[in-house]
Amino acid sequence: MPRFAFAGRCSTEDLQDPETSRNWQLTRARALIEPAGGEIVAEYFDAGHSRALPWKRRPQAAALLTALRDPHRGFDAVVIGEPQRTFYGNQFGNTFPLFTHFNVPLWVPEIGGPIDPDNEAHDLVMSVFGGMSKGERNRVKIRVRTAMGSQAKIEGRFLGGRPPYGYRLADAGPHPNPAKAADGKRLHRLEPDPQAAPIVVRIFTEYLRGTGLYAIAEGLTRDNIPCPSAHDRARNPHRDGRAWSKNTVRAILTNPRYTGHEVWNKQRKQEILLDIDDVTLGHRTQQTWNTPEQWIWSAKPVHEPLISKTTFTHAQARRHDRRQHHPAERSPRTTPRTYALRGLIRCSLCDRKMQGTFNHGHPHYRCRYPYEYAKSSPLDHPLTVYIREAVILPELDRWIAQAFAPGQLKTTLQTMQRSQRATTTALPGLEAARRTIADCDR
Structure with a gap:
């Protein structure tokens, strides 16, 4: 057989x-x-x-x-x-x-x-x-993208995702697809968040008056206004919620949805060869920003605007002028240098991941919290915190040798197993989250 x-x-x-x-x-x-x-x-x-x-x-x-x-x-x-x-x-x-x-x-x-x-x-x-x-x-990709583009432009439909800071989701009636409507699915729309919407208006107003990004972040932090990750802490447990950052202010100033229009296609998935010398290995998918000319705007406003389209245009013009006179900061780039503990070292003051950097020919890890985030009174953080990799590795090696020594191995494995079980128990919504992610992938 x-x-x-x-x-x-x-x-x-x-x-x-x-x-x-x-x-x-x-x-x-x-x-x-x-x-x-x-x-x-x-x-x-x-x-x-x-x-x-x-x-x-x-x-x-x-x-x-x-x-x-x-x-x-x-x-x-x-x-x-x-x-x-x-x-x-x-x-x-x-x-x-x-x-x-x-x-x-x-x-x-x-x-x-x-x-x-x-x-x-x-x-x-x-x-x-x-x-x-x-x-x-x-064909599936083309149909889906074309359909979503027309839904955004012609219908102004909210196409899912997290609402931008300043808005919250509101019910917009049953789903137009009869099968999905019968399954209980409903459409959503954006409506102003009473607490956060005025802050968005304040950011645009101060920026057009000439205030810089960091100064705006400092003023909001000084006035004890929760930053977006602190405002919606349940959905942002992985982010620092102590202070406003320049990137947060910049993201708000560049978001066109505050004009009341639905805007789609700001990003696209791009397939990049893993190895140009061996195309049989296939591609990896990477999110890439589209230029503003490629964005798809709804034909008319579909939710209550927080700012006018003129205000948004003036803000973008000011950003463009500043970039002309002050070259933009370099975007993060890959480095040929290796860091043994890349992504594993956290600052004990702010709990942010520390960045790898080479100083005097040796690998270090640094935290530049005040460079990005406004000063926060509860947090006394130096301008830059450095630690040399050579200081950490010997201590880490000794700890690993003790934890995985023959006489300690069984206890270590049992502790690791209990830790994994505790993590799984602490996340009762894990399976639901995985299903939601799978739905988003579809």
């Missing part, structure tokens, strides 16, 4: 749950091999991974490729239930040679059995399915 490994995939883009997707792909695979006496003895099913990811970057698909190299792999052939879910673009051409090399037949329903590596028709059919898979994904 031939032994088969089943390979399949579904992602959050699929409007069905992973178990349903796995079951129908598995059903198709069994319908193909059972008349030949085949039996599935192993499964390699990737859930939550885009088809655009190459096989080497999907956990289960990569495990299958590794298993092909094992002469004691436990299966004689591989069966796929749906080639459009498994292969994308030219992935078949980059993957099938491995099956041929290790003499493992690959069965596909559309072929009616195993793929013949010497059959041009088989190769053509699989290449077509890869192209169809890529075309399907691209």
Whole structure:
């Protein structure tokens, strides 16, 4: 009896749950091999991974490729239930040679059995399915983006996300899609937040009078006005809520939604090659800012404005003039230098992550809280706090050696397990949050 490994995939883009997707792909695979006496003895099913990811970057698909190299792999052939879910673009051409090399037949329903590596028709059919898979994904992206653009421009619909500081969400009636309305989904709109809306007006007013970003932040902090992360602490537990920052003031001044218009397409997802010398590794997705000319504005105001469009235009003109006379600060950039504790060191005064920096040829970690945030009376923070990496590493190594010593290893592992369990227990909404994130991905 031939032994088969089943390979399949579904992602959050699929409007069905992973178990349903796995079951129908598995059903198709069994319908193909059972008349030949085949039996599935192993499964390699990737859930939550885009088809655009190459096989080497999907956990289960990569495990299958590794298993092909094992002469004691436990299966004689591989069966796929749906080639459009498994292969994308030219992935078949980059993957099938491995099956041929290790003499493992690959069965596909559309072929009616195993793929013949010497059959041009088989190769053509699989290449077509890869192209169809890529075309399907691209068509979905185009339809979704076009639909969202028209909803923003023509209908002025709120398209989701966190309301900007100064607004809060209000109910806007049932969803226009009957199926979604029956499921209880409703539309939302923005309405002014009684506490935060006047602060937005104050920021624009002071800025147009000539006050700088840092001076505005200092004035708001001095007047004990909660910054956005402190105003909505439940949704911003990861941010510092002690004082206003220049970046926060800048973000408010550049947000066109305060004019009452819905504005969409300020950012886009851009796919960038992981390795220009090996395109088979695929892409990574990166959020990129669009230019103001690419933003899509609603044809008319759709929620109560906090400022006029003229005020917003004047604020942007002043920012442009300041950039002309005062070059903008350099944006963060990647560095070829390595930091052993990158992203792990926090300032004990403000609890912010410290930045890696090289001084006199040695790696340091620094915190420049006052450079970005206004001075806050409860926090006495020096202008810059430095610590040398060479001071931390020996102490850290000694602590790790003690915690994972043979006589202490069991206690350490039990403590780590209890800590993980406590973290999971402390987040009762974790699963709901994950479902919400998956909905946003869709």
